[in-house]
Each structure stands twice: as structure tokens, then as C-alpha cells.
Amino acid sequence: MTFGTTVPHPGQPLTQPGGAGDGLPRLLPARGAVPVDLRTHLGRLGQPPYAGQAGRLIPVLQAAGLTGRGGAAFPVHRKLAAVAKARTQPVVIGNGAESEPASEKDKSLLWISPHLVLDGLQLAAEAVGSDAAGLYLHRHPRLLENLHAAIAERAAAGMDRAGVEIFEAPHRFLAGEESALASRVNGGPAMPRFKPPMVFERGVAGRPTLVHNVETLAHLALIARFGPDWFRAAGTDAEPGSMLCTLHQADGRRDVVETELGTPLRSLLTLDGHTQAVLSGGYHGAWLPAADAARMTLSNADLRPAGAFVGAGVLAALPADRCGIAEAARVARYLALESAGQCGPCFNGLPRMAAAMAEIASPRPDPRAVTDMIRWAGLVQGRGACHHPDGAVRFIRSALHVFRDEITRHGQGRCVDPARRPFLPLPDSTALSAADWS
Amino acid sequence: MKDQLRVDPTVCSGHGLCAELLPELITLDEWGYPIVADGPVPRSLDRHVRRAVTDCPVLALKLLPAR
Numbered sequence: 001m002t003f004g005t006t007v008p009h010p011g012q013p014l015t016q017p018g019g020a021g022d023g024l025p026r027l028l029p030a031r032g033a034v035p036v037d038l039r040t041h042l043g044r045l046g047q048p049p050y051a052g053q054a055g056r057l058i059p060v061l062q063a064a065g066l067t068g069r070g071g072a073a074f075p076v077h078r079k080l081a082a083v084a085k086a087r088t089q090p091v092v093i094g095n096g097a098e099s100e101p102a103s104e105k106d107k108s109l110l111w112i113s114p115h116l117v118l119d120g121l122q123l124a125a126e127a128v129g130s131d132a133a134g135l136y137l138h139r140h141p142r143l144l145e146n147l148h149a150a151i152a153e154r155a156a157a158g159m160d161r162a163g164v165e166i167f168e169a170p171h172r173f174l175a176g177e178e179s180a181l182a183s184r185v186n187g188g189p190a191m192p193r194f195k196p197p198m199v200f201e202r203g204v205a206g207r208p209t210l211v212h213n214v215e216t217l218a219h220l221a222l223i224a225r226f227g228p229d230w231f232r233a234a235g236t237d238a239e240p241g242s243m244l245c246t247l248h249q250a251d252g253r254r255d256v257v258e259t260e261l262g263t264p265l266r267s268l269l270t271l272d273g274h275t276q277a278v279l280s281g282g283y284h285g286a287w288l289p290a291a292d293a294a295r296m297t298l299s300n301a302d303l304r305p306a307g308a309f310v311g312a313g314v315l316a317a318l319p320a321d322r323c324g325i326a327e328a329a330r331v332a333r334y335l336a337l338e339s340a341g342q343c344g345p346c347f348n349g350l351p352r353m354a355a356a357m358a359e360i361a362s363p364r365p366d367p368r369a370v371t372d373m374i375r376w377a378g379l380v381q382g383r384g385a386c387h388h389p390d391g392a393v394r395f396i397r398s399a400l401h402v403f404r405d406e407i408t409r410h411g412q413g414r415c416v417d418p419a420r421r422p423f424l425p426l427p428d429s430t431a432l433s434a435a436d437w438s
Numbered sequence: 439m440k441d442q443l444r445v446d447p448t449v450c451s452g453h454g455l456c457a458e459l460l461p462e463l464i465t466l467d468e469w470g471y472p473i474v475a476d477g478p479v480p481r482s483l484d485r486h487v488r489r490a491v492t493d494c495p496v497l498a499l500k501l502l503p504a505r
Contacts, residue, residue: 194446196502343447344471379467385448 024234024242025258027218028112035146038153041115047159048119049224054129055084057220061127063228065240066220070095070176070213071281071312073239073300076220079210082200084128086208092125092162093185093204094118096137096214097169097176100282101334101425102314105244106214108256111143113218114150118164120217123224125162128210133162135214136181138169170436171427173283173338177386178203178211180340189437191340192386213312215244235261239299245313248424250275250320259298261310266294269317276320277402279424281311283331284391286398287324290317307398316424323417325406327424328399329354329361334426335392340437346389349380353396360400361420363413370400370407440478442504443487447471450498459490478504 029036036044051057062077083090094117098106110117117135125133135147147166154160167185169175175190182203184190203209212220219241223231232240239261247255249270259268269278271294278293279285286308288296296302303309318324336350353376359369377397380389400407409415443463445456452470462483463475479487479501491499 192448194448344450344452344469345447345467348469348471379473383447383471383473385446 024260026222026234026242027109027116027215027244027258028256033108033112035111036113036115038115038150038157041113045116045119045225048122048221050123050126050161051224054127057123057127057224058084060228061220061223064223064231065228066216066223066231067239068213069215069219069243069312071284073310076212076216079200079212080124080127083208083210086201088207089132090128090130090208090210091132091134091204092121092128092130092210092212093134093136093167093181094121094214094217095176095178095181095211096135097181097190098138098312099169099171099173099176100284100312100314101173101427102246102248102279102282102316103312104246104254105256105313106137107140107143109215109218109244110137110147114147115154116218116221117214118150118154118160119224120212120214120219120221121164122160122162123221124210124212124217130210131162133164134167134185134204135164136167136169136176136185137214138171138175144168170438172340172437173335174340174386174388175437177388179386181211182209184438191342191437192384192388194385236297236299236301238301239310243298243310243313245298245315248314248316250317261297261299263298265296265298265315268298269293269315271317274320275317276322277318277324279314279316279318280308282314283335283395284387285309285311285314286394287318287328287402288398289402307394318423321417322423323361323406323415323420324399324403325357325410326361326415326417326420327422328396328403329357330422330426331424332357332392332396335388335395339388340386343384343389345380345383349376349389350392352376353380353392357396357399360407360410363410363415365407365410367411373400440504441501442477443474443479443491444500444502445472445474446498446500449496451496453495456490456494456499459493460486462486464490472499 058077058080066076067073096106121133151164177192178199179193180190182199185204199209235241271290275290278288332354336354339346339350341347356369356373359365377393381393457464457466464472
């Protein structure tokens with residue numbers, strides 16, 4: 001497989017972390033996609049700066065304003081504080097199960113900067129008073145081999161205080177959901193469960209469990225070294241720092257880039273006449289008309305009012321000559337196949353919604369398909385044990401809205417792309433039907 | 439803190455008994471799965487709520503502290 005290449009954000013000086021100002025990139029080396037080995041990592045950043053006491057890092061993270069980079073953007077210090085105050089010794093897991101087919105950033109980070117993530121894992125473990133840590137990720141033989149080697153190298157160097165174990169996640173969309181992660185690490189299927197109890201209260205081995213996305217841990221490792229002000233030199237006041245994004249350009253190019261929060265979307269994606277719409281937030285995210293996206297920045301402040309969000313940094317520009325409804329139908333089918341099948345509304349609703357989307361994508365669709373879809377969307381929303389139905393509804397509703405002119409065209413028997421060439425990346429659906437959740 | 443009625447959707451298999459016992463708060467969707475009214479449970483319905491919770495054949499209906 002290929003890992004994303006790193007392309008520095010245009011206009012940013014290529015300084016190392018801790019260098020002058022807000023120098024980006026911070027998480028990945030300025031050039032190339034060669035893994036940073038332990039010697040290079042230590043030469044650049046030194047040993048992980050252990051605080052010497054549980055809890056000390058938490059106010060630092062609060063001052064930095066770091067939020068989770070796995071998609072939910074939850075304040076990191078609050079999660080740590082909740083776990084740290086538990087009476088039972090907690091478990092800390094780095095979540096690298098990047099299940100979103102359109103996202104490559106966690107794989108790139110783990111491939112290129114494994115020691116930054118592993119530093120973050122150690123520092124997070126210390127912060128909550130844990131000596132048991134894990135890394136959870138999909139089965140990619142080369143990546144796993146690299147990470148096992150990195151962990152062994154650190155053990156030999158006596159760097160790590162918490163033991164680190166690697167757990168393999170199945171290639172399912174929901175495998176990275178926190179409670180699915182806890183279930184898998186506990187030896188069960190990687191399926192979400194009903195909350196409460198929350199995973200931070202009761203997760204791995206019944207213990208309070210801190211789950212953080214691997215990119216979040218990498219930022220944490222740098223904040224522990226360089227402090228909140230350094231972190232805040234990039235980004236906006238409300239959404240500080242930088243983040244990794246996976247960009248899908250209208251011409252088919254794909255890149256992983258690190259950019260500041262608050263970067264104009266038009267400097268990340270080419271939003272000229274060749275792009276009709278932008279998908280923000282991946283397959284649980286939302287479509288935006290290209291003209292609207294061109295006025296927005298990479299921030300929840302801009303995106304949330306438009307029904308979208310930053311999420312895990314997936315941004316895709318749909319070319320003007322492709323059918324957005326056909327794309328939405330492909331993704332809707334994928335999301336339906338990725339239902340864990342545990343919750344009635346999701347199990348019943350998503351396949352019907354996917355079928356209705358396929359009907360709307362066909363020439364002269366039955367007009368009832370749209371009204372059915374709107375009713376089913378209302379029925380499944382908020383009724384799953386996880387947010388899968390909510391994410392699917394968000395994606396589908398935004399497609400119906402943004403591509404409404406295309407729906408009109410289909411009603412007249414026309415389509416912008418009668419050949420329906422696929423654009424967004426999706427795994428082979430026959431592989432999905434062999435549902436392996438373990 | 440008031441209690442809130444919730445369904446564990448991973449356990450619910452759509453028997454529909456809850457909607458018969460507690461039609462004031464629970465209706466069924468077109469696939470037979472319960473839709474529970476939002477908000478705290480009115481005290482006047484306490485007895486019926488407890489009955490619905492204990493009588494669910496798969497114990498999917500739960501009375502939880504409001505979030």
C-alpha cells in the first residue's frame with residue numbers, strides 16, 4: 001500500500017518543532033516519507049519530558065487548547081482529567097484505526113513519525129497515572145512490523161515507563177469507535193456498545209480507559225516539550241494548533257498535509273470552476289457547494305453552521321463533471337454495509353436509505369424515493385448505540401441538498417455524468433460482505 | 439436528578455411490548471422498534487414506567503439518570 005506523502009502547506013516556513021514561530025510542519029518531517037528512526041527522533045527532540053507526577057500535564061494541555069484529532073474535537077484535558085480522577089488504575093490506548101476510506105493521515109503519521117506518537121502515549125499514560133498502554137490499528141503488515149520494531153527499540157533504550165502492546169483492528173468502518181476499540185482489545189468483536197458506561201469510566205478490562213487518536217498523542221508529545229504558547233502560535237484562538245488533513249483534489253491527486261486550523265479551504269483545495277462541491281469530514285461529514293467552501297476556513301467555527309465539521313481532516317473536491325448523487329449512492333451503500341447490524345433503526349434504515357439513494361441516482365427515479373429518504377433519515381437519527389446512523393444521515397441529507405439540481409436533472413432523464421465514473425475511494429464491497437469483526 | 443427512559447438499541451429486538459405498556463411515552467417505528475419520548479419521565483407514570491422496564495423480554499429498556 002502507499003502512504004500519503006507530506007506536502008508542506010504553501011507559504012509556511014519549513015522549520016523544525018521548537019524552531020521560530022509557528023513553523024509547520026510539526027508532526028512530519030519537512031520532506032519525504034521516510035520513517036524517522038529513534039536516533040533521528042532523539043537527536044531532534046530528545047527524551048520524552050516526563051512530568052514526574054500524574055496530573056501535571058493536564059493544565060498544560062488545557063492552556064494549549066488541544067482537542068481530539070480523531071474527528072470529535074473533544075477537549076483533550078477534560079478526557080484526561082476524567083480518567084485521572086478514577087480510583088482504579090486506567091489503561092491508555094492510542095487509536096490508529098483509521099477506518100475512514102478517504103483518510104490517510106494516521107497511517108502516514110504512524111509510518112513516518114512513530115516515535116512522536118509513542119512519546120505521546122507514554123506522556124498521556126503518566127498524566128493519568130497508568131502503566132498499561134496500547135496501540136490499536138488496522139492490519140497493515142509493514143506498518144505493524146515497523147511499530148513493533150519501534151516499541152522494541154524504545155524498550156531496549158529504557159525510554160518507556162508504561163508497557164505498550166499492539167492490538168489489531170479489523171478493516172471495518174466502525175472498528176475505531178471507542179467502545180468498539182474497547183470491545184476488541186477485550187477480545188470481543190470490534191463493535192460499538194451502548195453507553196453508559198462511557199469508555200473513560202469502564203473500558204479495557206473494566207478499567208477506566210483513555211482513548212486518544214494517534215495524531216492527538218503526537219501533538220500532546222510536542223506540547224509537553226514546547227508548551228501551550230508554542231502550540232497556539234498556529235491556528236485560531238478558538239481552535240488552536242495544526243492538524244493533518246487528507247486532501248482529494250478534483251484532478252485526482254491525493255495528499256496528506258499538515259496545516260493550521262483556520263487555513264482558508266481554497267488554499268488547501270483547488271476550488272475553481274472544475275470543482276462543484278467539497279466533502280468535509282469524510283463519510284460521516286457533509287457536502288458543501290464549492291462556492292461556499294471557497295469562503296470558509298478549516299475550522300468548526302466556519303463549518304458547523306453549514307452543517308459540516310473539520311472531523312479528522314478529510315477534504316474532497318468533487319469535479320464538476322461527476323455526479324454527486326451517484327457518489328452519494330456509492331457511499332450510502334458502503335455505510336449501510338458497514339452497519340454493525342446491532343441496532344434496529346440502523347440495521348433497517350441504512351440499507352433502505354442506500355437503496356433509495358441508488359434510485360435517485362438512476363434516470364427518472366421514482367419521486368417517492370426522496371420522501372422515503374427524508375422520513376427514514378428522521379427515523380434513524382439519534383437511535384444507534386454509536387453515531388453511525390447520525391453520520392450517515394448527515395452525509396445523505398447534505399447530498400440531497402447540495403446536489404438538488406442534479407436530482408432535478410435525473411428527473412428529466414439526464415445526468416452530468418451518464419457514465420457514473422466513481423471518484424471517492426471505497427473498499428471493494430464484496431470484501432465487506434465477508435463480515436469479519438474480530 | 440430526574441430519570442430518563444432509554445433503550446439499549448443493541449439489545450432491543452423489537453418485541454414492542456414497551457409501546458403497549460407505555461403508549462404515553464413509547465411508539466413504534468415502521469420496523470417495530472421503539473421511539474422513546476425525550477425528556478424526564480413524569481412522576482405520574484412511575485408505576486407504568488417501572489412495569490415496562492421490568493417486563494421488556496430482553497431488558498433493553500432502561501431507566502437511567504438524565505444526561
